[in-house]
Structures are given as structure tokens and as C-alpha cells.
Amino acid sequence: MRIAIEDLAVSLSGRTVVHGIDVIAEDGEIVGLVGPNGSGKSTVLRTVYRHLAPDAGRVLVGGTDIRTLTPAQSAQRVAALPQERGSDFELSVREVVAMGRTPYKRAFAGEDGTDTELVAAALERVGMAGAGRRRFSALSGGERQRVLLARALAQDPRVLVLDEPTNHLDVRHQVELLALLREQRRTTLIALHDLNAAASVCDRLHVLHDGALVASGAPREVLTADLLAEVFGVRVAVVEHPLTGDPLIAFDHRSPAGGLPGAVAAAR
Structure with missing residues (x-):
């Protein structure tokens, strides 16, 4: 299902946080938002899963403004793994994952x-199949992360919205999560x-800086040394990954440097 974010602007506590944001994710694409802390990435995502209402612009899901849908209709289309994640669920792992089926159930429906099949499959896909009876509150941060991803998958949405999903995961589970995203090819x-x-x-990246979109395109086009220096204030070399052929960013941890003047302006 296609997602289109059009001319989005959001203010929080009277301050404009993002403005003029245009992002498109075609059906089956994985589209990333990158940028420094405070650049507006989470704010943009929150408008997609309706945690925030924009001041201007709109979010179209399959051509429909998401604000015109009921909460259940929206949740059947979009599932989110936000950064603000509950850690005090006094529920079992399986019960937490089964919450993903709520948008499809009438009140008090069993x-x-x-x-049952979708919950079991979701737990299997995140490597938590044997943990269904464990208490969610007793899990490690990484285990909770995987369970909440399973809840989103059990929701069987057309669109996934993930805000820093690799946080708290060890290297193996980071790699497995990214492989899962590539495998399923869900928008x-x-x-x-x-x-x-x-x-x-x-498949495509959008770089945000100070609430504005400063570059968009394929990772190889966007992740240049000049732009990363300007936006992130670090010196890097971009080379080819020896195993995958993807761009590989090597950071200079000894001599971090500010950006090159004009790089962001040129990318607008």
C-alpha cells in the first residue's frame, strides 16, 4: 500500500518542529528517515500512526487521508513500533502480541x-516462539523490542512504521530484524x-535537518561525505561494503569535523 506524506507541518508547544515535508513510500518499499536528534524524524512518523495531528499537509494511505479513517480502520492499515514503548505490561508475552488483533475484533469477541495462527507466526518470526508464557515485564529490553515488533506483525497491517527498531537489540538480532524487513517487503x-x-x-532515504527535508534518493545518492559532514558534523569516508556492495560509512572517530558550507543548501 502506498504512503504519501504531503507538505507536512507540525508544531509542538507553539514551536514548528517540521515543515514542508514530502515523503512517498511506494507499495512494498522500505523508506528511511535519517537525521540528527531533534531533526523531526519521530514527529513525522507520529503523524502517520495518528499520534499527532499535523498543522498543515496530510498523510495518505492507499490514497485516503488517514485522519478520515476510524481508529480501527487506521490500525488495520498501519501498525507502529514507536520509541515510547510500554514496559509495565502485567501480561504474558503471548497476550501482548495478541493485542495486535484488537482492530479486527468486536467488543468482547474471543x-x-x-x-491464533497470526500470533504464533509473529512470535516465530521474531525468535520468541518459546516465550509465550513469560511475563512481558520480566523481559530484557531487546526481548521486549522483539515482542512489540511481533505485536505489530500480528496486526497484519499493509504498512509498518518503525521508530528506531534496532534500539536495545544485540548485533545478531539487529541483523535478523533488518533481514525480516527485506524479506517481507511490506511498505x-x-x-x-x-x-x-x-x-x-x-530502498530510499530522506535526510531531515532542523525540521526540513534536505536530501532524498537512493542510499548511494544521499549518503555522501559532504552531506553527512554538513548534517551530522562528522568526517566520514563512504566506501563499498565488501560483503554486500551497499554503501559503507566509515567515521573518523579521531578527528570529528564540521560540515562543508553550502552542502545542505545545494541538496535542497
């Missing part, structure tokens, strides 16, 4: 065979701090 909007992960998993 679980049916489809629900996905994802915010990532890890630029190498973004280069590996995303």
Missing part, C-alpha cells in the same frame, strides 16, 4: 483460528540512527 517507514543499517535495508 480469539479465533486466524488470530515500511523507518527512522534509524544507524546510517549503515539504513544504507543496507532502505
Whole structure:
């Protein structure tokens, strides 16, 4: 399902956080948002899963303004893994994942065979199949992350919205999560701090800086040394990954440097 964010503007506490944002994710694409802390990545994503209402612009899901849908209709189309994640669920792992089926249920309706299959499949896909009876509150941060991803998958949405989904995951589970996203080819909007992960998993990237979109395109086109120096204030070399051929960003940890004047302006 196609997602189109059109001329989006959002203010929080009277301050404009993002403005003039245009992002498109075609059916089956993985589209990434990257940028420094405070650049507006999470704010943009929150408008897609209706946690925030924009001041201007709109979010179209399959051609329909998401604000015109009921909460259940919206949740059947879009599932989110936000950064603000509950950690105090006094529920079992399986019960948490089964919450993803709520948009399809009438009040007081019980679980049916489809629900059971989707919950089991989601737990299997995130490597938590044997953990269904464990208490969610007793899990590690990485385990909770995987369970909440399973809940989003059990929701069986057309669109996934993921805000820093690799946080708290060890290297193996980061790699497995990115492989899962590539495998399923569900339309996905994802915010990532890890630029190498973004280069590996995303079909297209949008770079945000101070609430504005400063570059868009394929990872190889967007992740240039000049733009990264300007936006992130670091010196890098962009080379080819020896195993995958993706862009690989090598950071100079000894001599971090500011950007090159004019790089962002040229990319607008």
C-alpha cells in the first residue's frame, strides 16, 4: 500500500518542529528517515500512526487521508513500533502480541483460528516462539523490542512504521530484524540512527535537518561525505561494503569535523 506524506507541518508547544515535508513510500518499499536528534524524524512518523495531528499537509494511505479513517480502520492499515514503548505490561508475552488483533475484533469477541495462527507466526518470526508464557515485564529490553515488533506483525497491517527498531537489540538480532524487513517487503517507514543499517535495508532515504527535508534518493545518492559532514558534523569516508556492495560509512572517530558550507543548501 502506498504512503504519501504531503507538505507536512507540525508544531509542538507553539514551536514548528517540521515543515514542508514530502515523503512517498511506494507499495512494498522500505523508506528511511535519517537525521540528527531533534531533526523531526519521530514527529513525522507520529503523524502517520495518528499520534499527532499535523498543522498543515496530510498523510495518505492507499490514497485516503488517514485522519478520515476510524481508529480501527487506521490500525488495520498501519501498525507502529514507536520509541515510547510500554514496559509495565502485567501480561504474558503471548497476550501482548495478541493485542495486535484488537482492530479486527468486536467488543468482547474471543480469539479465533486466524488470530491464533497470526500470533504464533509473529512470535516465530521474531525468535520468541518459546516465550509465550513469560511475563512481558520480566523481559530484557531487546526481548521486549522483539515482542512489540511481533505485536505489530500480528496486526497484519499493509504498512509498518518503525521508530528506531534496532534500539536495545544485540548485533545478531539487529541483523535478523533488518533481514525480516527485506524479506517481507511490506511498505515500511523507518527512522534509524544507524546510517549503515539504513544504507543496507532502505530502498530510499530522506535526510531531515532542523525540521526540513534536505536530501532524498537512493542510499548511494544521499549518503555522501559532504552531506553527512554538513548534517551530522562528522568526517566520514563512504566506501563499498565488501560483503554486500551497499554503501559503507566509515567515521573518523579521531578527528570529528564540521560540515562543508553550502552542502545542505545545494541538496535542497
